[in-house]
Amino acid sequence: MPDPGLSPLQSSLPGAAASFTARVLADAAAHGIAVPQGLAEALTVPAEVRTVPAAAGPDVADVPAGLTSEVPTGLPAAGTSGVAAPPRPDPGWVPRGPSGLGTAGLSLAPRAEPPALPAEPLTAPADALIIPGLYWHPVPEPDPVRVEEVSLRVKSWALDEIQLYPDDWEGDFDGFHTGRYMVACHPDAPTVDHLMVAARLMVAENAVDDCYCEDLGGSPVGLGGRLLLAHTALDPLHSTAEYQPAWAESLHADAPRRAYRSAMEYFVRQATPSQADRFRHDMARLHLGYLAEAAWDETNHVPEVWEYLAMRQFNNFRPCPTITDTVGGYELPADLHAQPAMQRVLALAGNASTIVNDLYSYTKELASPGRHMNLPVVLADRESLSEKDAYLKAVEVHNDLMRDFEAASAELAAACPVPSVVRFLKGVAVWVDGNHYWHQTNTYRYSLPDFW
Template identity: 55%
Template sequence: MASAGPPSPAVTSAGLPSADLPSPGLPSVCAPARRRLPGPPSPARSRRARGGGAIPGLRYRPAVPADPAKAAEVDRRLEAWAERMDLFPREWRGQFARFGLGRAIVLAHPGAAGPEHLTAAGKLLLAEHLVDNLYCEVDEGKGGSPRGLGGRLLMAQSALDPLHSTPEVENRWRHGVRGDGPLRSYHFALRDYAALATPSQTDRLVHDLARLHLGYLGEAAWAETDHMPRIWEYLVMRQFNNFRPCLAIVDAVDGWELPEAVYARPEVQRITALAGNASTIVNDLYSFTKEMSNDPDHLNLPMVIAANERCGLKAAYLEAVEIHNRIMEAFEEESAALSATSPLIERYATALAAWVAGNHEWHATNTDRYSLPDYW
């Protein structure tokens, strides 16, 4: 496949004045956990839904438009797979349709090798959402809770990284995995992905899903102790509770492999992390109105900034946009510099940039799920 070239500077960039990243100060090693700081003004007074569209001033790149027929085919395959696997009750099917999973996958992977590769990516994303909603998220109302989450996520990781024991114990483990929807979805989604990917690509994904689970646990621990993290602590958590597993598969979905020795290089790991962090803050920004309506105490970057800096939500939201823009700028600049050193890295960086652009487009246009605060 011919390379599309390295990521170029965003065609839509920040209209906000430049500001330095907040520096809340590093704690000592034994810094005590702090309870929630005095909060910002009431969200109900400071936030009115503005509707859809791109966030004003947000730095992003336009996505390759999603082919509606291709997105519909991915949706059809995923819905058939979910029904065959009995992954969720029939009454949730309307939510599945409104989510627009097929379009999200097609937007994120414009260079996909084919429908099987897109479907494999969709199965993984669907499985990740099931684990998040049924195990972790309280405000989704599907059974998630921070209480006992460690045990559930340990079993979830075993669905990806299988038990090796006596035949009798392994049989009991298989029975347990197949008896639970989220575990079943993880296990069979990874199996189908592994059929298209190399062993090293599959192992890469398994490790990045462990990172994701670690982020879930950090957020859950803060919820249980009513801890308001410092801004830098929150961003550390979001580097783990992150879209990185989606980025880990971009080369496999496109039908090739970035060699492990290249992928493991610190500078390649850095652009991967920057792409994931920018995309995850995009999620915080676009889901802000929904999350604050469902649970005003739900942690997101604007809320954490408001609590730490004792400012209003509007000022905090605009500061979160600026943090995103600086991370996005670093991703673009460092990706371009690295791409000039290697055609393989150029191809990988292009796939990362396409995923980041598609993720933004899906959030900005998914008006059934997201709306913006009226801050402009």
Template identity: 65%
Template structure:
């Protein structure tokens, strides 16, 4: 079992990537003519820059990512399943999407990426018929057990995120299985705990401020603002600093946010931490839009609902995929509009998965819960069944768009850290679907087939 006190393994890639980041982007934009012709790419798609890649440090044997890590060469696989336009990019793109090769690049690939079979043993739960997704291998049970032990100790004993009467719900959420499935390339259990702590903290805010356990749209803005200062600290005068500091212990969401953020800062660069804060601000903005509709009993137009869901979604989770993986996608690469589009599409698609799997759970809850099938039924005059099936189609289109755009970005700028990040986000989507499908404690499907 991994040593809980062991220092996390840090890749040498972030330092080198940050140093060469601006030159990499420039090379990606300028070096496309020859490689683009070889790949049969669309006009303007640049080819790969010739940038030296330093050897990545590897984890100790007892902390190495499991050999049967799910996902494999996901972007290449997604291209095969994607649009005809992407498939026309040809063998050169397939070579690019397989990732870097040569001395020192093994750490940039997911373990077992040349052998990533679809699971041969059935998993719990039933996937939504017609939903476009990729099966994954079940997460490593040893890692699930260790993360589960640590996260419960943290949630219950350290930050008191949940009272004893919610223990069955905490266990039923299966956060350890969730995070191990979504981050198979995490080099250590400590890295997985970054994702696990943040996931529990985010759910504490959702439950206690917005949803099932005392949440309300009334006064939500002030609660979220004060909780956000646990992520993005208040800089005030000495007179008022002690009161703010004390407020961080005043309720479970703020205790969990503060502790989870402190842990993230131990494993991330300043740029990665600021990226996460930005995405959490997006999340909180989405919470407020949904709360405003609840206060006025408004059902938004479908496009308005999808706009809200682009903010109130899972984006903060896959955005830390490089932090959990022990490397860094440089800020100048992360900020490129094409990369931002890929990340947004990923967040949107994976959030509609939640809408679809939680549909019956929300119908059984008090009040009216907005989700995509409910909004489509109301605004487009469809039956519940037809609205649900149309929501499946919306999800599938978002997934296809994510995969084709990710493939185009990978072809345009095949920098090792960016290729690994794109694969990591794709893995996160697949792990998220796996968790929803298999979490029969929380979810069941409607009888529409």
């Protein structure tokens, strides 16, 4: 067998951006598509990434600079402790309509112009839960028409298509407010169908957590086997003709597997193969985090704070913001998504969003059977803090993660101002804000400790 030689080097962030730009222009030329006026500026990358391989297509080796001036130098500075940070501005650096690479101009889905930001500063709703000292950004109230439509559709899917829950769980299902959650997190979704892709996955993930891990039938005992079989609903088994039918039938065996199977079927119709593979990877991360927490539960181990944060980087919300481009009707190319700088942004976004969950669900978990692991509990145990001081320290950890997330996002936007990258970063930031809004306003599920 001949020596295949060395494997090709991994692409750098500039190389990935330049390659993608060249590919889009070459594809347009190959199909006889005229490049619209101004598209060259939208496809601009910094000077250091202008060189692209000659094989990528004719007349694309030198992409003019010009977009750099439209990229912000940074995201909003951290707000004063105890005061909400200003809403994230919309300065026009996220391309809209047909003018940008990787945005609606490359999507066939109809898109209405997004609503303008309100003239008055945004504040939290009157009945919202306010954690003193927490750093967060207000968001516009989600579109009530879309909220209602998503809520009706996702409940119909849960009841009629997959028989997700018994009648006595209906109150908890309604109290989750899936429609408001998804519309707040994905205000740029071109259609309700796009929002439903995220809604089904969210409901399915919640069903697996509740039924396999938490107090609606969950247990750490045997969790690995249950999660593995459920994961095959996302990442299908490829077996022999003799055994494949038994596996396919097993996907209908319980509510979590039915939910995963159905939600994934809808998702892959909307997503590209790369986006679907990315999501499977992040769900494997999530399941690994579930297993680590379950192992500690079985052995009565209280992790060190850094160990807990490592677990939470896997057992967290990351699968939700990672599909923000699918829900938005465009694609962040795989090579750009895989860059270490983008992976850091996604990890920090997921980590900050998950600590938000620890803070808002603190009293709910204390009232549940057994001992629930969350950051304030671990801080109290490992750093010998009072419950109040541990909770306040957890707020500080969240705020540090948020500031790191925003700094990393701003650095990446400046280093790689390809519109699909910049739009994706904005989408992740909006998801983080929408996730906080949902926790803050979901008084059916959450309440705050009486520390103030």
